[in-house]
Amino acid sequence: MKAGSRRSAAQPGKDPVGAGAAAAAAQPERPTGTTRGAPGPHAGRAGLRHLRRHPADVLRVLVGGLVVVAGGLAARHGHVFAFDANLFRLVNDLPDAIGRPLLVVMQLGALAAVPAVAAVALAARRPRLARDLALSGGLAWALAKLVKDLVGEARPIGLLHGVVVRGLATGLGYPSGHVTVAAALATAAGPWLPRPARRATWWVVWLVALGRMYAGVHLPLDVVGGAALGWAVAAAAHLVVGAPGGLPAASAVLEGLRAAGIEPVGIQPVGADARGSDPFVVRTRNGEQWFVKAVGREQRDADLLYKLWRWRCTGRSRTRVRSRPPSRRWSTRPTSGCWPPAPGSAPRRC
Numbered sequence: 001m002k003a004g005s006r007r008s009a010a011q012p013g014k015d016p017v018g019a020g021a022a023a024a025a026a027q028p029e030r031p032t033g034t035t036r037g038a039p040g041p042h043a044g045r046a047g048l049r050h051l052r053r054h055p056a057d058v059l060r061v062l063v064g065g066l067v068v069v070a071g072g073l074a075a076r077h078g079h080v081f082a083f084d085a086n087l088f089r090l091v092n093d094l095p096d097a098i099g100r101p102l103l104v105v106m107q108l109g110a111l112a113a114v115p116a117v118a119a120v121a122l123a124a125r126r127p128r129l130a131r132d133l134a135l136s137g138g139l140a141w142a143l144a145k146l147v148k149d150l151v152g153e154a155r156p157i158g159l160l161h162g163v164v165v166r167g168l169a170t171g172l173g174y175p176s177g178h179v180t181v182a183a184a185l186a187t188a189a190g191p192w193l194p195r196p197a198r199r200a201t202w203w204v205v206w207l208v209a210l211g212r213m214y215a216g217v218h219l220p221l222d223v224v225g226g227a228a229l230g231w232a233v234a235a236a237a238h239l240v241v242g243a244p245g246g247l248p249a250a251s252a253v254l255e256g257l258r259a260a261g262i263e264p265v266g267i268q269p270v271g272a273d274a275r276g277s278d279p280f281v282v283r284t285r286n287g288e289q290w291f292v293k294a295v296g297r298e299q300r301d302a303d304l305l306y307k308l309w310r311w312r313c314t315g316r317s318r319t320r321v322r323s324r325p326p327s328r329r330w331s332t333r334p335t336s337g338c339w340p341p342a343p344g345s346a347p348r349r350c
Contacts, residue, residue, distance in 0.1 A: 053242055057235040060187075064232025068147065068175065071225035075153040075174035080219065085160060087220045091213040092156075092164055099214040103166065106211025108204055109178030111141050117185055132188040132241065136234040140184035141177060143233060144226065148172040156219055167215035175225035176218045182208040183230025190234075191243040205230075253280055253294055262290075 074081075094102075107113065114137030121130035153173040157163045186201035193201070209223035218226075250267050257264050263285040270279040270291075282290040 053239050057238045060235035061232045064228040067228035068225055071221055072147060072151045072174060075221055076151050080159050084220050088156060088213055091210055092216050094214055102207060102211035102214045105207045106178055109182035109208040114138055114181065129189065129192045132237060133185055136184040136188035136237045137181050140180045140230045140233040144175055144177040144180040144229060147175055155217055163216045165216040167217050169217050173218060174222045175229050176212050176222045178212055179209045179223045179226030180230040183227040184234045187231050187234030188237060250280060253292055257282065
């Protein structure tokens with residue numbers, strides 16, 4: 001988000017915030033991307049709006065697909081790399097006090113986990129989240145079975161000596177079906193969750209991966225391929241049905257400004273091309289007008305992708321912008337607490 005004091009944000013003769021707080025209160029907010037007329041899944045905190053298709057999901061599908069193909073080609077030859085074998089034995093030989101809980105956690109990647117988590121989402125009145133979980137989890141499980149048949153890699157007990165098997169070792173190895181399902185569920189739920197919860201879901205994915213290696217049924221290459229496959233499948237599902245954009249609503253912008261010690265009395269969206277952000281004009285109690293740009297997670301991903309592509313083509317980032325800087329400007333993520341310095345001091349960048 002970027003903000004700066006700007007007194008010419010509206011057309012001449014028009015007040016950009018109506019008549020202060022009364023006009024702001026009368027200003028209707030745009031739909032939230034969940035049930036019609038209902039608050040979004042992050043209502044009151046960062047109200048996610050607009051189900052849309054994100055460029056970053058294209059990148060996830062491409063990268064995940066490349067990892068799956070590269071891993072499948074390596075696994076098809078039946079050769080186990082030394083690093084792969086050493087890491088597998090390290091996890092497979094863990095003490096029971098550490099390893100046995102992993103056997104419980106890894107069941108979160110079983111096929112039965114898909115309807116279970118979808119039912120939890122329905123109970124929480126998140127039908128679109130439940131749809132994404134069911135679609136991504138079921139499709140990931142089916143594709144994992146298909147890739148297993150195409151690659152035909154044996155289980156670790158058929159490739160290495162001294163493997164301790166603590167689970168069913170039938171079927172084929174690459175990729176891990178449990179990790180594929182767990183990664184698909186984590187990726188499908190990601191746009192609907194706050195950042196701490198997204199990180200927690202991916203910690204669960206890697207615990208499932210460790211559990212499969214401790215059980216002696218998958219090599220590290222198998223779990224990496226499964227994570228990449230589930231990641232790509234859920235991203236493809238988001239491309240088909242859409243996902244929340246991660247842009248905060250006007251109420252969340254006001255809440256963030258108040259948390260920073262700024263007292264807004266009115267806010268109005270700006271109908272302009274903001275290049276992947278939501279712009280607002282905010283009036284404060286001391287009569288200042290602020291131009292605020294709310295930038296969501298997917299927009300930051302797309303901006304990073306664009307910068308990487310430009311660096312790849314030109315060899316440099318060229319991130320300088322030739323413009324007249326406002327008297328007070330700041331740049332931060334929507335959930336951060338970094339705000340502008342006092343008037344007259346140097347701009348801060350967070």
